[in-house]
Amino acid sequence: MTRSLRTSRASRTLLRTATATAALSAVSVLACGIAPTAVADDTVQVVHQDGLGPNGPWLRLQETTPDREPGVQEVSPKPDPVHLNGSLRLAIAAGQQAQAAHYFNATWTPEPMQPLLNGGVSYWAYTASEGSSVTNIGANLQLPASCGGFTTLSFEPGNNTDVQGAALKPDTWQKYRLTGSSVMRTSRAVAGVPAGADAPLSHFVTACEGAYGVIADIGRLGDPNGTLNTYVDNITAKGTTWDFAVTGRASAALTVAEEIRAGGDPRPADASYSDPADGPEYQGIGTRLTLKGPAGLRADQLTVMSEGSEVPLTRLPNGTFTGELHTSLRAGATLEPGGKAGAAFTLAAAKGAPTGRLDVTTELTVTVDGTDGPVRTGVSATDHSRITAGTKPSPSPSPTHPHPGGGQGHWGGNHGSGGSPAQPNGPVDTGDGTTALTASGADGLSDPGLAIGAAGLLAAVAATVGSLRAARGRRG
Structure with missing residues (x-):
């Protein structure tokens, strides 16, 4: 008045x-x-x-x-x-x-x-x-x-x-x-x-x-x-x-692997969202994934996995691909003011896929009562990887950093219930006399994997040398 x-x-x-x-x-x-x-x-x-x-x-x-x-x-x-x-x-x-x-x-x-x-x-x-x-x-x-x-x-x-x-x-x-x-x-x-x-x-x-x-x-x-x-x-x-309107607004962050080898192992990626104490509620949240790759890339040459399920990809007229990721919360389906949420997923490229830059964008979506389908919020982050045809194991994601839309840290695949381990790509001793795969650093193998692999190699060489000496003794 x-x-x-x-x-x-x-x-x-x-x-x-x-x-x-x-x-x-x-x-x-x-x-x-x-x-x-x-x-x-x-x-x-x-x-x-x-x-x-x-x-x-x-x-x-x-x-x-x-x-x-x-x-x-x-x-x-x-x-x-x-x-x-x-x-x-x-x-x-x-x-x-x-x-x-x-x-x-x-x-x-x-x-x-x-x-x-x-x-x-x-x-x-x-x-x-x-x-x-x-x-x-x-x-x-x-x-x-x-x-x-x-x-x-x-x-x-x-x-x-x-x-x-x-x-x-x-x-x-x-x-x-x-x-x-x-x-x-x-x-x-x-x-x-x-x-x-x-x-x-x-x-x-x-x-x-x-x-x-x-x-x-x-x-x-x-x-x-x-x-x-x-x-x-x-x-x-x-x-x-x-x-x-309230004064705050959620922010987003995203990390993806720097390299995805065509025909190689799936590479981990992680999206996270943070809602400030003075932000709005985000109800029934989800994540919209958008991928833009090199020319000629087809949907069947990309595989996205989210919480154990393959994510269907839809090709848009502009050549990008979209899909919906599972988005987890520490509790409930509403991202409350002061809360955090995230989406862990993996990306893989098929053998023979075109090589080049792959832009990855994740955007927070919500469910609005009385509407069909998820509603986009504009809270998003973008990172990029590169599809390569090389034989060297793909490097793991670089340390988390903020992206457009803000955000601090990443969800790390742990959604308050233990989460899932990172994708395996190196040998380790499983404790039962066999070897298994484990997540690696930027060079592909973890330090324990390198040590155990080297020990196994030395043992094999020693056994071979011993056999040769025994054979020479019999001939003599």
């Missing part, structure tokens, strides 16, 4: 009364595809926690409303389906109300509604089963308006549908857009509509002077002991989309 608006006692009293008595909305959260909330000309304005309060640009109305205890009005790490960087949480317990408001100008001048609708008014909403005693209602979008007198017009998804034409579904993000046919509930008797009654938005567009701003709101549930836990984001009006 602007300073000149807050100094008007009469306007402030009207606003508090209207928003406190506005009817409750029903947010629908349904399966729908991911599409940006903003149109091409919309400006995205990021709102962090410090932008939600007395200095705006968004105000917590209950901080100055004495007739209702304030609920929760905060920027949460819960990811929205568009930017995946957090959202605005509105939650209430018994007798509470939670509202976040933005006003269009400092002069308390209403904006005509038809241009607002033409420019697009929309938002995303989510009703969580956890923390809610009811799940068929949720946060609404209100227009504080002048209609021959002050009123609040509430878009209630329980009386409307989302952009896909579907009704409320708990625990799923859903997008809503206000149109002339949207059913709106008025808090006061205006434009021939009784207080608490409904009419199409087109009726108010014609009868009202305009809207002062937008309000995300949850309030009276009808049950004095009722609770409600909701999230909203990407509220769009007057050419601006407000993206509520």
Whole structure:
């Protein structure tokens, strides 16, 4: 709220009364595809926690409303389906109300509604089963308006549908857009509509002077002991989309072997992700692998293994190959703020594969409720290897280093459950009189492998020399 608006006692009293008595909305959260909330000309304005309060640009109305205890009005790490960087949480317990408001100008001048609708008014909403005693209602979008007198017009998804034409579904993000046919509930008797009654938005567009701003709101549930836990984001009006976001963002790192010998052993690679304490949640995480090799390289000439399974590769029109890696966590399927995750895998090239540089990129993906398939986050790292036709054993990966996207250290193949050993490529004594293979350093054989191999060679030479001496003795 602007300073000149807050100094008007009469306007402030009207606003508090209207928003406190506005009817409750029903947010629908349904399966729908991911599409940006903003149109091409919309400006995205990021709102962090410090932008939600007395200095705006968004105000917590209950901080100055004495007739209702304030609920929760905060920027949460819960990811929205568009930017995946957090959202605005509105939650209430018994007798509470939670509202976040933005006003269009400092002069308390209403904006005509038809241009607002033409420019697009929309938002995303989510009703969580956890923390809610009811799940068929949720946060609404209100227009504080002048209609021959002050009123609040509430878009209630329980009386409307989302952009896909579907009704409320708990625990799923859903997008809503206000149109002339949207059913709106008025808090006061205006434009021939009784207080608490409904009419199409087109009726108010014609009868009202305009809207002062937008309000995300949850309030009276009808049950004095009722609770409600909701999230909203990407509220769009007057050419601006407000993206509520935490300040941190996950980073990624990747290490791959410097050389992959065509026809040789698989070479280890490791991707890791780190989410800072002030970062968002990343739910249902996975890893998208992208490979770009030398000209003429085919998918059947590359083998990627992840947690014991071969990863199917798809060739894209630009000649790159993609696949999905298993991504493990220390616990659970959500990368929480302050947490780490990673993906260990191996790369092998078939004999006769084209030689040259192989670029490897790993990107964190998430699962968004109501969407099909993994959603890319942009949190990625790139490293490169080289496919060679030489006979020298391939060197192991160089020590871990940060890559584009940041990150510190690598997952090392251990996902909190012991992990898998590195790929074998050198002989060692197994303790039962035979030899096995073990991971190596940059020259292919580990120091124990070299020592044991040398000892075995000396023993074999000694035995041969002994045999020759015995044979000469018999001849003599």
